[in-house]
Amino acid sequence: MDLNESPEHRAYRARVRAWFEQHRPGSLDTFEDRRAWHRTLYDAGFVGMGWPKAYGGQDASPIEQAIVGEEMVRAQVPGTINALGIGFIGPTLIAHGTEAQKQRYVKKILTAEELWCQLYSEPGSGSDLASLKTTAVRDGDHYVVNGQKVWSSQAYNADYAILLARTDPTAPKHKGISYFILDMRAPGVDVRRLKQITGSSEFCEEFLTDVRIPVENRIGEEGQGWELAQTTLGFERGGNLLARVTAHKLTINRLIEVCKTLPRNGGVAIDDPLVRQKIGKMLAEVEVLRYAGLRLLSKLEKGQRPGPESSVDKLYYSEMDKRHQELILEILGPFGQLFEGGPPEVALNLRSTREDEGSWAYNYLWSRAGTIYSGSSEIQKNIIGERVLKLPREPRADRMARA
Amino acid sequence: MDFDFTEEQLMLRGLARELLTAECPPTEVRAQMEDARGYSPSLWRQLAETGLLGIAVDEAHGGQALGMVELALVLEEMGRAAYPGPYLPTVVLAASALAAGGSRAQLDRYLTGIADGSVVATLALMEDRLAAGPEGIELRARAQGGEYVLTGHKRFVPFGHVADLILVAARTSEATDPRAGVTIFALDRDTPGISHQPNVQIDLTNKTSTLTLENVRVGADAVVGQVDGGWKILDGVLRRASVAAAAVMLGSARKCMELSVEYAKVREQFGQPIGTFQAIKHACAEMLVEVENAHGATYYAAWALDAAAPDAAFAASVAKSYVGEAARKVCGSAIQVHGGIGFTWEYDLHLYFKQAKLLEALYGDAEHHREQVLTEILAPAAVPALA
Numbered sequence: 043m044d045l046n047e048s049p050e051h052r053a054y055r056a057r058v059r060a061w062f063e064q065h066r067p068g069s070l071d072t073f074e075d076r077r078a079w080h081r082t083l084y085d086a087g088f089v090g091m092g093w094p095k096a097y098g099g100q101d102a103s104p105i106e107q108a109i110v111g112e113e114m115v116r117a118q119v120p121g122t123i124n125a126l127g128i129g130f131i132g133p134t135l136i137a138h139g140t141e142a143q144k145q146r147y148v149k150k151i152l153t154a155e156e157l158w159c160q161l162y163s164e165p166g167s168g169s170d171l172a173s174l175k176t177t178a179v180r181d182g183d184h185y186v187v188n189g190q191k192v193w194s195s196q197a198y199n200a201d202y203a204i205l206l207a208r209t210d211p212t213a214p215k216h217k218g219i220s221y222f223i224l225d226m227r228a229p230g231v232d233v234r235r236l237k238q239i240t241g242s243s244e245f246c247e248e249f250l251t252d253v254r255i256p257v258e259n260r261i262g263e264e265g266q267g268w269e270l271a272q273t274t275l276g277f278e279r280g281g282n283l284l285a286r287v288t289a290h291k292l293t294i295n296r297l298i299e300v301c302k303t304l305p306r307n308g309g310v311a312i313d314d315p316l317v318r319q320k321i322g323k324m325l326a327e328v329e330v331l332r333y334a335g336l337r338l339l340s341k342l343e344k345g346q347r348p349g350p351e352s353s354v355d356k357l358y359y360s361e362m363d364k365r366h367q368e369l370i371l372e373i374l375g376p377f378g379q380l381f382e383g384g385p386p387e388v389a390l391n392l393r394s395t396r397e398d399e400g401s402w403a404y405n406y407l408w409s410r411a412g413t414i415y416s417g418s419s420e421i422q423k424n425i426i427g428e429r430v431l432k433l434p435r436e437p438r439a440d441r442m443a444r445a
Numbered sequence: 446m447d448f449d450f451t452e453e454q455l456m457l458r459g460l461a462r463e464l465l466t467a468e469c470p471p472t473e474v475r476a477q478m479e480d481a482r483g484y485s486p487s488l489w490r491q492l493a494e495t496g497l498l499g500i501a502v503d504e505a506h507g508g509q510a511l512g513m514v515e516l517a518l519v520l521e522e523m524g525r526a527a528y529p530g531p532y533l534p535t536v537v538l539a540a541s542a543l544a545a546g547g548s549r550a551q552l553d554r555y556l557t558g559i560a561d562g563s564v565v566a567t568l569a570l571m572e573d574r575l576a577a578g579p580e581g582i583e584l585r586a587r588a589q590g591g592e593y594v595l596t597g598h599k600r601f602v603p604f605g606h607v608a609d610l611i612l613v614a615a616r617t618s619e620a621t622d623p624r625a626g627v628t629i630f631a632l633d634r635d636t637p638g639i640s641h642q643p644n645v646q647i648d649l650t651n652k653t654s655t656l657t658l659e660n661v662r663v664g665a666d667a668v669v670g671q672v673d674g675g676w677k678i679l680d681g682v683l684r685r686a687s688v689a690a691a692a693v694m695l696g697s698a699r700k701c702m703e704l705s706v707e708y709a710k711v712r713e714q715f716g717q718p719i720g721t722f723q724a725i726k727h728a729c730a731e732m733l734v735e736v737e738n739a740h741g742a743t744y745y746a747a748w749a750l751d752a753a754a755p756d757a758a759f760a761a762s763v764a765k766s767y768v769g770e771a772a773r774k775v776c777g778s779a780i781q782v783h784g785g786i787g788f789t790w791e792y793d794l795h796l797y798f799k800q801a802k803l804l805e806a807l808y809g810d811a812e813h814h815r816e817q818v819l820t821e822i823l824a825p826a827a828v829p830a831l832a
């Protein structure tokens with residue numbers, strides 16, 4: 043066991059930190075501003091760091107990636123855009139795409155010249171994704187796609203999507219699905235923004251009517267879509283735990299600052315034992331997530347890839363976030379409810395990496411999402427129970443039908 | 446950056462597991478439960494022979510001079526076995542206090558004895574105020590003609606009734622800062638004026654007692670470290686004790702999780718193994734999350750103590766507060782998963798459940814350590830772990 047940062051990594055961190063001190067984003071009011079900042083990050087070598095050099099990456103080590111992730115959050119600058127593309131669509135293309143697909147798409151994902159979204163979920167198929175109904179019917183050198191997708195993050199902005207659609211309605215449900223690259227501007231793609239409980243509209247629904255996708259835009263073989271989707275979800279759940287930790291710590295630091303002036307029970311909140319217990323608990327729980335991040339890094343550095351165990355971390359951090367946002371609002375009382383307009387000394391005052399202005403209220407609402415998307419907490423527990431602890435599988439109608 | 450154990454550390458863990466599996470099965474735990482001494486001297490000798498008693502003692506006094514990580518690995522195995530005996534009090538509490546402040550004579554006499562198994566030792570810290578910090582120490586030691594006279598009582602002294610050596614934290618002078626004026630005294634078991642009242646408590650395997658001192662006279666050579674300077678030593682001892690307790694509780698929790706998963710695979714109700722039911726499966730999944738986190742917290746803290754990392758005190762408090770609650774949840778959930786059999790005296794789950802409960806309360810409970818965590822963060826030189 044040696045949890046010290048090596049001298050090389052300490053030096054690397056110092057260089058990265060210095061870079062962020064020297065390079066600050068200018069105005070971030072428009073999406074193009076965000077894209078310009080993203081491009082600056084890319085040119086510095088901070089985007090898609092682990093990807094092969096041949097496709098525009100850096101072949102960087104997991105620790106270097108983690109350091110940049112942490113420093114970026116610490117510098118309180120917005121991160122990259124094209125989150126889905128960079129988080130897992132690019133890696134999926136690198137793993138399963140043809141050489142032509144890689145050459146065509148990967149680098150533009152990194153530079154955010156082309157933005158991506160993920161069209162998996164349907165109104166009737168969320169957790170039970172393999173039940174999806176959208177069809178892709180072969181017609182010469184095209185597939186013709188019909189169906190409806192929903193809750194697709196950032197779809198209003200996207201140039202391309204990865205799409206799961208059923209190519210063989212007669213095959214068992216996990217076998218008849220294929221994986222496509224969809225041009226979001228193709229005729230027949232109708233994107234409508236949906237309003238979320240936060241009040242903003244980050245996700246969308248799409249109506250797909252006779253959309254033609256060229257055959258060369260299929261990733262992998264026909265019928266292999268489910269398998270590929272499993273690997274992508276794996277990338278998504280891996281996440282960058284340490285950057286998450288840094289973000290949480292910044293939030294708690296700010297909470298502590300606020301509590302030093304927030305009046306409570308004739309004194310200030312930070313002197314109230316109940317408040318102290320809540321903050322102490324949050325600090326300890328975030329620290330525990332840091333250790334999980336270090337354990338993961340230690341594995342990655344040895345070339346081990348976490349499998350279903352990554353559900354343990356996903357379950358922990360998403361539930362933790364929900365718990366912490368609740369504690370924060372308990373401490374701040376009605377002030378926590380404000381999106382804007384309160385006394386500045388009580389505001390969150392941390393620049394958000396999302397479109398919205400950062401506020402306690404927004405974070406509180408947003409924390410409800412993490413335990414739903416990318417596999418709900420219940421689904422994570424099923425995965426841990428069945429694939430990690432090897433408990434007997436749940437009898438399910440779809441499995442019984444196959445048996 | 447390496448969060449894995451070395452070959453040597455894994456061998457040590459294997460050794461401890463082998464010994465405890467062979468010599469400390471649940472039947473043995475139950476036998477000690479019924480025994481007034483509460484531990485097996487023959488197993489104690491074996492622990493000495495295999496080097497596990499001197500594991501953290503320096504080589505000059507017959508030990509192996511290993512660190513907190515190694516100690517935690519052994520303690521986790523003790524948690525797995527629900528080992529009943531004065532290992533933590535002797536090897537962690539007393540040995541650390543002696544190593545930090547013992548005179549040459551004390552080291553030669555006691556530390557060597559701890560390593561070779563001839564000295565069972567403990568630390569008497571808590572009193573009526575139940576504070577884990579220095580404000581709880583009220584027992585007076587009056588200087589009188591080159592001697593000290595100790596009067597008062599100590600509560601929850603682990604294995605005090607069988608300890609050959611009892612380190613007592615006493616107040617030798619009053620000061621506004623409760624950390625000042627604390628002195629540690631080394632008392633031999635047969636010093637006149639010492640008596641024990643065993644506690645009747647939830648955990649029957651780690652016996653504690655109330656220790657009463659009535660005009661106990663000791664020479665100045667009984668002082669461990671500096672007069673009035675004992676808290677500095679105790680602070681370090683408690684830090685190690687917190688991590689040690691976390692390690693034992695981690696072992697209990699892991700064992701309870703393993704028993705639950707096994708049981709959920711074989712116990713059938715409604716025509717299927719109960720592990721197919723989500724309520725049970727999800728309970729097991731939640732146990733795994735807690736156990737993995739408890740592992741990270743325990744071994745990070747152990748490493749931080751060994752490395753004298755700037756966040757060592759912080760990490761120790763994170764570990765004690767987190768693991769204490771995690772172990773309680775996991776061991777409790779295990780009983781739920783087992784249903785009626787889990788509530789049965791003859792079934793072993795309660796052994797772990799009870800040990801974890803005792804350790805959750807000793808050496809600072811979760812509230813105490815959460816307060817420490819925040820205090821560390823608010824300190825002028827806040828821990829660098831915080832970005």
Ligand SMILES: Cc1cc2nc3c(=O)[nH]c(=O)nc-3n(C[C@H](O)[C@H](O)[C@H](O)COP(=O)(O)OP(=O)(O)OC[C@H]3O[C@@H](n4cnc5c(N)ncnc54)[C@H](O)[C@@H]3O)c2cc1C
Nearest residue numbers: 160161162163167168169193194195411414415416418420
């Ligand atoms: C903010 C946000 C962003 C999203 N972005 C995207 C995106 O970009 N692309 C995309 O394709 N989708 C996206 N989604 C959709 C997301 O993947 C689904 O919402 C998720 O898979 C859950 O499906 P569902 O909403 O249909 O809920 P359901 O599957 O209907 O689940 C409802 C409840 O039942 C529980 N449940 C379901 N099945 C089981 C089971 N077998 N055992 C136990 N409990 C079960 C669930 O845990 C949940 O509590 C996003 C969702 C959110 C909230």
